[in-house]
Amino acid sequence: MWAFDALRDRIADGIMAFPATPFHADLSFDEGGYESHVAFLTQHSPTALVAAGGAGELFSLSLAEHERVVRATVRAANGVPVIGGVGYGTPLACEMAQAVERAGGDAILLLPPYLIRSEQEGLFRHIRMVCESTSLAVIPYSRDNAVLDPITMIRLAEACPNVIALKDGTGDIPGVNLIRSRIGNRLAIVNGAPTAEVFAPQFQDAGVLSYSSAVFTFLPMVARQYFAALRAGDRALVKVMLDEFYTPIVALRDRKRGYSVSIVKAGLKVVGASAGPVRPPLVDFDADEEAMLAALVAKASRWNR
Numbered sequence: 001m002w003a004f005d006a007l008r009d010r011i012a013d014g015i016m017a018f019p020a021t022p023f024h025a026d027l028s029f030d031e032g033g034y035e036s037h038v039a040f041l042t043q044h045s046p047t048a049l050v051a052a053g054g055a056g057e058l059f060s061l062s063l064a065e066h067e068r069v070v071r072a073t074v075r076a077a078n079g080v081p082v083i084g085g086v087g088y089g090t091p092l093a094c095e096m097a098q099a100v101e102r103a104g105g106d107a108i109l110l111l112p113p114y115l116i117r118s119e120q121e122g123l124f125r126h127i128r129m130v131c132e133s134t135s136l137a138v139i140p141y142s143r144d145n146a147v148l149d150p151i152t153m154i155r156l157a158e159a160c161p162n163v164i165a166l167k168d169g170t171g172d173i174p175g176v177n178l179i180r181s182r183i184g185n186r187l188a189i190v191n192g193a194p195t196a197e198v199f200a201p202q203f204q205d206a207g208v209l210s211y212s213s214a215v216f217t218f219l220p221m222v223a224r225q226y227f228a229a230l231r232a233g234d235r236a237l238v239k240v241m242l243d244e245f246y247t248p249i250v251a252l253r254d255r256k257r258g259y260s261v262s263i264v265k266a267g268l269k270v271v272g273a274s275a276g277p278v279r280p281p282l283v284d285f286d287a288d289e290e291a292m293l294a295a296l297v298a299k300a301s302r303w304n305r
Helices: 004-011 031-042 063-076 090-102 120-132 150-159 173-183 200-205 220-232 235-253 259-270 287-303
Strands: 013-017 048-051 082-086 107-110 137-142 165-168 188-191 209-213
Touching: 004 013, 004 048, 004 137, 004 188, 013 220, 031 048, 031 063, 048 063, 063 082, 063 090, 082 090, 090 107, 090 120, 107 120, 120 137, 120 150, 137 150, 150 173, 165 173, 173 188, 173 200, 200 209, 200 220, 209 220, 220 235, 220 287, 235 259, 235 287, 259 287
Parallel strands: 013 048, 013 209, 048 082, 082 107, 107 137, 137 165, 165 188, 188 209
Antiparallel strands: none
16 A cells, blocks of 8 residues: 555646446446456556546446445556545445455545535535545545635645545635645645646646546547646647647537546547446437547547557
8 A cells, every 4th residue: 555645746746547437238347348448547657546436437336336446446557556436425435435445445536425515614524534434545526516625625634644635626726825835745736627638737837737637548648748748848739739639628528417427438439448338327429429529539649649
């Protein structure tokens, strides 16, 4: 298991990968296909693999499947840290955190609680209780119905030694700056905004050098080319890739609810590495949308090397 400081420093600079959870046509878990998918992603040097995260359809897995997905990720990870997605209400989140630990994971990504909007004190207590339920590192994910105030994150960093990072899904750069001004590098910050590459230049200017990437799941070499251009200060290439690929990807993702997950499965199908359908209540891309995505993937082929 990775030491907290070592894992924090590793995920603070680079691309965090979110493997898709593949399903057969009957919607059962394709374990063999999943291990092959994870092994492929490890060849492209992600900072970590998030098993059963949002893109991995955590919300559609049973508790038994959740643990199976994490175990399969650990088997195929080839030394890359494995972070298990965890969510729902506090008791279930604690059970899932313990399952990630049993399965050999290195950390948990704590997604928002189910359905309700909470006060900051309630979110603080929820996250602290999950932290106390496991010896693993914990990364809260601030988004949707669980947007964490910077002061709440500072309190969590002080109260919970195993909170090692914040995944920010809001694009709150002033909040990130406040956290940094108060506690320095105590926490790694991961840009977790949807299609994080679009926000990455602004985050990099604020000193945030890490982000999660849905595109990495089906076009890892394109994702790495963009990351390298960003880090090298190649603003011309960053702009071209944003204009010609990432911005159209956002427009396609925004066509329907839930497409931030469906686009990953569609992308894998387009590149010949199908992970099967999404589970209800999500819906898959239709034929026209798949064709539009295929055209974008073809346009990106010059960076797919």
